[in-house]
Amino acid sequence: MKFIDEARIEVIGGNGGNGCASFCREKFRPFGGPDGGDGGKGGSIWAVADRNINTLVDFRYSKVHRAKDGEPGRGSDCYGKGADDITLRIPVGTLIVDETNGEIIADMTEHGQTELLAKGGEGGWGNIHFKSSTNRAPRQKTEGKEGERRELRLELKVLADVGLLGMPNAGKSTFITAVSNAKPKIADYPFTTLHPNLGVVRVSHEKSFVIADIPGLIEGAAEGAGLGHQFLKHLQRTNLLLHIVDMSQFDANVDPVKEAKALVKELEKYDPSLAQKPRWMVLNKLDVVPEDDRKKVVKDFVKRMGFKGPVFEISALSHEGCPELVNAIYKHLEEKRALEHRAEETTITEEARAISSIDADDPRFKVID
Structure with missing residues (x-):
């Protein structure tokens, strides 16, 4: 299946049915009064995040999604039938943006998350609602409201804990193959990877994390060189970047x-916040460097690079150094989750203290029977 990570669609909610102006004309009831029913509600369009879908390819060929209109009301107090809603299943990690004003409508980050995209119009009122003691034969009715119409942009940003970054042929695909269950294409020419790949790395039976491999970048990617930087958005949700x-x-x-x-300059051009993410340097293909020269080569690289973060020496082909790197990644992710958990607990505790400090005698907080 072709990988599509961006699509533009139009969603149109159904119109509400018109209300009916009708009067009862039965035998023995010559003046039965108004009996016009309401119109039915137009169908709405919803989006549901589904983890079983991993691409937006369906929306590349189906661009317009229109819900049906509600039925009009009829006489004899018959209300029009409401139209069925339409549900669009989209991949988890999809950002839904209104093309007109750039507003972010929803960020679908959890399986089963449901968001309203276009609301159907309400049905009109029949003349049964307008009868009164002074208006016994009302001829008023209201028309159904129009459904919402929106032009949307869907952007898929894959959900991963770790993202791989590097030049073409740096060995990113070989690395993700060595440590995870992913099976990307591997070849000895540039730009072998044409779309992002996800792999689950198993540290143990109950310990794992997700790693993402994106197509390689070259200098000038921000200006469109190579494959450009269109896939860098898939690294924005990651907690750690591995620079291969x-x-x-x-x-x-x-x-x-x-x-x-x-x-690194290309990262800063695309998104300064992405360049500030935790980034580890992973020196790959050291198995082809003579053992006597490895320490000198690595030391010279780190010195010239001026890099202050963690540096790992590996060979993705022979798996040398990969287990140590995987364990270090998992430890880093666990520490980050623990810090976030403690921060949430601190926030909850402070809120509880604020509530408990409220003066029960304060008249603003009196319970009114």
């Missing part, structure tokens, strides 16, 4: 330090 660097030194004209710095 090719240390094989097959080409003397290629400077890994220069490439790494250029990639």
Whole structure:
């Protein structure tokens, strides 16, 4: 199935049915009075997050989604039938944006999350609602309201704990294959990866995290070079970035330090907050570097790079250093979750203290029987 991570659609809610102006004309009831029923409600359009869907390809070919109109009211107090709602199933991690004003309508981050996209119009009132002691034969009725109409942009941002970042052929696909259940395409030419890949990394039977591999970046990606930076949005939800660097030194004209710095600049151009995310340097393909030269090569790279964060030396092909890196990642994610949990508990405790400090004798908080 083709991977589609952005689509534009139009959603149109159904119109409400018109109310009816009718009078009872039965035998022995020559003046039975008004009996016009209300119109039915127009159908609404809802979005539901579904973890079993991983692409927006269905919305690339089906762009207009229109709900049916409600039925009009009839005589004999017959109300019009309301139209059925339409439910659109979208992948978890989809951002729904109104194209007209740029408003974010919903961020679908949980399975089963439901959001209203276009509300159906209310049905009109029949003349039965207008009868009174002074108006016994009302001829008033109201028309049904129009349903909402919106032009939306759907943006899929994959949900992952860790994101892989690097130049083409840095070994990102080989790494995700070595540590997870993902099976991306691997070849010896640039831009082998054309769409994001997700893999679940099992640390143990009950311990795991999700890792995302995106197509490689090159200098000038912000201006559209290579595949551009269109896939960087998939790294915005991650908690940690792994910067994979090719240390094989097959080409003397290629400077890994220069490439790494250029990639960081591309991150800053795309989204400064993304460049501020925790980022670890992963030096890959060290198995092809002579053992006597490894320490010197790594030390020289870190010094020239001026990098202050964690640095890991691995070989994704031979799996050397991969288990240590996986364990360090899981420990980092667990510590981050623990900090977030403690912060939530602190907030709840402060709210509870604020409530308990309320003066029961304060007249503003008196319970009125």
